[in-house]
Amino acid sequence: MGTDFHTNTEGRKGISSWIFSTDHKRIGLLYLYSILGFFLTGVVIGLLMRLELIAPGKTIVSARTYDSLFTLHGIIMIFFFIIPGVPASLGNFLLPLQIGARDVAFPRINLLSWWLYMIAGITAISTIFLPGGPPDTGWTFYPPYSIRTPTNVSVAAFAAFIIGFSSILTGLNFITTIHRLRAPGMTWMRMPLFTWTLYSTAWVQILATPVIAITLLLLILERAFGTGFFDPSKGGDPLMFEHLFWIYSHPAVYVMILPAMGIISEIVPTFSRKTVFGYRAIVFSGLTIATLGYVVWGHHMFTSGMSDVSNMVFSFITFAVAVPSGIKVFNWIATMYKGSVEVKPPMLYAFAFIFLFSIGGLTGLINSAVATNIHIHGTFFIVAHFHYTMFGGAGFAFFAGLHYWFPKMTGRMYNFRASTVACITLFIGFNVLYFPMFLLGWQGMPRRYYDYPPEFHWNNLISTLGSWILAAGLLIMFTNLARALFKGEKAGNNPWDGTTLEWQTTSPPPHENFAEIPVVTQGPYSRKREGQETGDR
Amino acid sequence: MVKHTDDVGAKMGMWLFLFTEMLFFGGMFLLYAVYRAHYSADFSGASSELNRVIGTFNTVILITSSFTAALSLSEIKKGALRSASVSLGITALLGIIFLIIKYTEWSAKIGHGIYPGSAYFNDLAHGKVLFFSLYFVMTGIHALHVLIGIVVFMVILFMVHSGTVRGNNFIKLENAALYWHFVDIAWIYLFPLLYLLR
Ligand code: HEM
Ligand SMILES: [Cu+2]
Numbered sequence: 001m002g003t004d005f006h007t008n009t010e011g012r013k014g015i016s017s018w019i020f021s022t023d024h025k026r027i028g029l030l031y032l033y034s035i036l037g038f039f040l041t042g043v044v045i046g047l048l049m050r051l052e053l054i055a056p057g058k059t060i061v062s063a064r065t066y067d068s069l070f071t072l073h074g075i076i077m078i079f080f081f082i083i084p085g086v087p088a089s090l091g092n093f094l095l096p097l098q099i100g101a102r103d104v105a106f107p108r109i110n111l112l113s114w115w116l117y118m119i120a121g122i123t124a125i126s127t128i129f130l131p132g133g134p135p136d137t138g139w140t141f142y143p144p145y146s147i148r149t150p151t152n153v154s155v156a157a158f159a160a161f162i163i164g165f166s167s168i169l170t171g172l173n174f175i176t177t178i179h180r181l182r183a184p185g186m187t188w189m190r191m192p193l194f195t196w197t198l199y200s201t202a203w204v205q206i207l208a209t210p211v212i213a214i215t216l217l218l219l220i221l222e223r224a225f226g227t228g229f230f231d232p233s234k235g236g237d238p239l240m241f242e243h244l245f246w247i248y249s250h251p252a253v254y255v256m257i258l259p260a261m262g263i264i265s266e267i268v269p270t271f272s273r274k275t276v277f278g279y280r281a282i283v284f285s286g287l288t289i290a291t292l293g294y295v296v297w298g299h300h301m302f303t304s305g306m307s308d309v310s311n312m313v314f315s316f317i318t319f320a321v322a323v324p325s326g327i328k329v330f331n332w333i334a335t336m337y338k339g340s341v342e343v344k345p346p347m348l349y350a351f352a353f354i355f356l357f358s359i360g361g362l363t364g365l366i367n368s369a370v371a372t373n374i375h376i377h378g379t380f381f382i383v384a385h386f387h388y389t390m391f392g393g394a395g396f397a398f399f400a401g402l403h404y405w406f407p408k409m410t411g412r413m414y415n416f417r418a419s420t421v422a423c424i425t426l427f428i429g430f431n432v433l434y435f436p437m438f439l440l441g442w443q444g445m446p447r448r449y450y451d452y453p454p455e456f457h458w459n460n461l462i463s464t465l466g467s468w469i470l471a472a473g474l475l476i477m478f479t480n481l482a483r484a485l486f487k488g489e490k491a492g493n494n495p496w497d498g499t500t501l502e503w504q505t506t507s508p509p510p511h512e513n514f515a516e517i518p519v520v521t522q523g524p525y526s527r528k529r530e531g532q533e534t535g536d537r
Numbered sequence: 538m539v540k541h542t543d544d545v546g547a548k549m550g551m552w553l554f555l556f557t558e559m560l561f562f563g564g565m566f567l568l569y570a571v572y573r574a575h576y577s578a579d580f581s582g583a584s585s586e587l588n589r590v591i592g593t594f595n596t597v598i599l600i601t602s603s604f605t606a607a608l609s610l611s612e613i614k615k616g617a618l619r620s621a622s623v624s625l626g627i628t629a630l631l632g633i634i635f636l637i638i639k640y641t642e643w644s645a646k647i648g649h650g651i652y653p654g655s656a657y658f659n660d661l662a663h664g665k666v667l668f669f670s671l672y673f674v675m676t677g678i679h680a681l682h683v684l685i686g687i688v689v690f691m692v693i694l695f696m697v698h699s700g701t702v703r704g705n706n707f708i709k710l711e712n713a714a715l716y717w718h719f720v721d722i723a724w725i726y727l728f729p730l731l732y733l734l735r
Contacts, residue, residue: 105546176550211563218564218565228666228670236572244567
């Protein structure tokens with residue numbers, strides 16, 4: 001067996017052994033570090049916003065700066081953290097391992113996608129320093145304001161355009177990899193669930209991203225030449241922008257949440273010492289979510305002036321998405337039922353995910369009913385809802401996956417005590433930060449304002465305190481992982497007694513993953529292994 | 538790295554990419570459909586200002602180039618490198634002719650003051666503004682695809698000469714031809730929507 005991929009530099013030296021490597025594991029880690037870098041940038045901006053909102057009136061920034069802050073925060077968190085987050089980092093690292101392949105189908109395209117990601121990131125950040133300043137439209141770039149504002153909307157939109165390419169290339173690569181490179185015996189119904197969700201996600205990436213690409217391009221042309229497509233003064237219709245924007249951006253939330261659900265579907269059976277309950281139901285609910293996800297975009301536009309019929313149809317289908325999501329939660333709980341559940345750190349993060357995501361999902365139903373939506377549209381209720389789904393859901397699942405596969409990626413183990421403390425702190429901080437926002441929104445506090453009337457003071461104060469607790473949790477978590485990276489104990493190849501293929505190779509895996517390509521003879525979570533009859537329970 | 542080429546995989550990747558292209562153009566077709574429904578009179582008025590003869594001529598050129606692209610593929614499969622190169626060269630040349638004609642068409646329009654942002658343009662009826670904007674954006678983005686195709690064919694021509702693309706390794710040419718057919722088909726939709734439909 002070859003040397004592990006950290007030592008094997010494929011004949012390159014220093015940094016170029018990373019930024020020019022076509023090894024999916026190195027690219028996965030490159031993505032991981034870059035994505036975490038953007039995440040922390042976004043967090044700092046978030047904390048600044050919370051600080052501004054600690055008391056009524058101006059606290060630290062002007063109204064204009066606040067506009068730029070929430071726009072940058074949104075753009076960074078959406079396009080540079082949570083959309084690429086799981087697939088590009090953990091997915092890249094694990095997909096070939098989970099299906100018993102040596103790499104992805106197109107390793108060089110894989111590297112190209114990381115380069116595009118970085119170019120896009122630098123382009124987006126550069127708006128801060130360009131004359132005109134960062135965009136102030138919110139991450140949604142709605143016209144007509146986005147046509148008129150003198151800020152660098154075009155540059156930021158172009159950055160999002162480039163990262164779209166990166167996302168498409170990843171999707172295309174993953175689909176081809178899964179179709180072409182599965183190990184002998186790995187039938188579709190023997191694929192690990194994380195791989196399955198990456199597959200559904202990849203289709204969404206491919207079929208939805210081009211729509212935002214053309215939309216943003218049209219916006220740029222609109223600003224540069226005055227084409228009039230979205231400009232009412234020239235006969236265009238801003239509503240068309242909203243449609244096109246959400247035709248992508250709603251499916252994009254499934255790019256965020258599906259792989260997150262995949263992570264949980266790996267962790268729960270491993271730490272329940274049981275095969276997963278309802279494998280097929282989980283697979284098909286994932287595919288259903290991906291499909292239904294295409295036809296619900298209108299729920300972002302209930303107050304924008306669509307017809308009543310459209311409103312009702314979009315509302316109804318949105319409710320329908322809750323069914324497959326509910327099936328998944330049910331399956332996870334059923335997997336734990338009568339299992340011997342071990343609450344190690346990954347499982348703890350998975351619990352946090354299930355709890356927070358359930359709140360996010362259930363409040364989503366409140367949003368998707370047209371009548372209540374009109375009351376809470378554009379308020380802090382929405383801000384609370386999407387942080388619960390994207391951060392409490394996808395974000396926490398990302399942390400769970402990070403803790404689950406950390407020993408595989410690095411060969412080392414972190415301190416359990418510290419990560420438990422971190423998880424609990426994060427959980428408390430999260431709820432203190434975001435729960436008051438539901439109340440604020442319900443009382444009518446609009447989003448995207450740097451100021452508010454005094455009656456909203458208490459909840460805002462509590463929320464800001466929560467942001468500090470959350471920040472402390474992040475600090476503990478990342479310090480613990482960073483420490484483990486250098487000083488952690490050797491983890492062994494299969495510390496959690498996992499059953500999927502990535503646990504059958506060494507940690508960290510060798511350059512081409514497996515000394516010999518494994519032959520698969522049973523389902524991914526079966527606990528019956530050669531010479532050992534442990535049964536399913 | 539064990540060197541292995543997976544032609545089926547490469548082709549699958551190309552098809553997936555073409556799906557994304559389809560949706561990319563789809564966004565513009567959607568705008569076209571909606572605005573045409575809103576402003577049908579303006580759209581037919583504006584459309585009659587386009588030159589059908591030039592449009593038809595360009596359509597013929599592009600269809601012919603698709604034929605020569607397919608021809609070069611079947612020639613290379615037979616191992617006939619020379620005639621494959623000739624077909625490739627003709628394909629690229631036809632692409633260039635298409636662009637030159639497109640260029641003259643655009644400059645005629647711009648010469649009449651019809652382009653987004655001009656004073657004359659902004660005084661047109663709303664439907665006409667949108668039609669001409671769509672005309673410029675759609676044919677412009679299409680032309681960009683043609684340009685990329687030409688460059689790709691040039692590179693492949695070079696690869697045929699250097700022996701990278703040959704009788705038993707033609708996936709690059711096959712994928713380029715697939716892409717070119719897509720560019721062709723996109724035009725097959727653009728042409729009637731912009732030039733013929735009144
Ligand atoms: C420490 C962590 C975070 C804090 C303190 C924070 C805080 C905030 C606040 C206060 C707003 C509302 C601004 C307003 O409407 O006035 C906001 C908006 C937003 N946040 Fe966060 N956030 C954090 C993490 C995240 C994460 C992890 C994500 C995504 C995964 C995210 C995505 C967004 C988005 C998309 C918006 C909307 C921006 C817009 O209105 O255009 N945030 N955040
Ligand atoms: Cu949505």
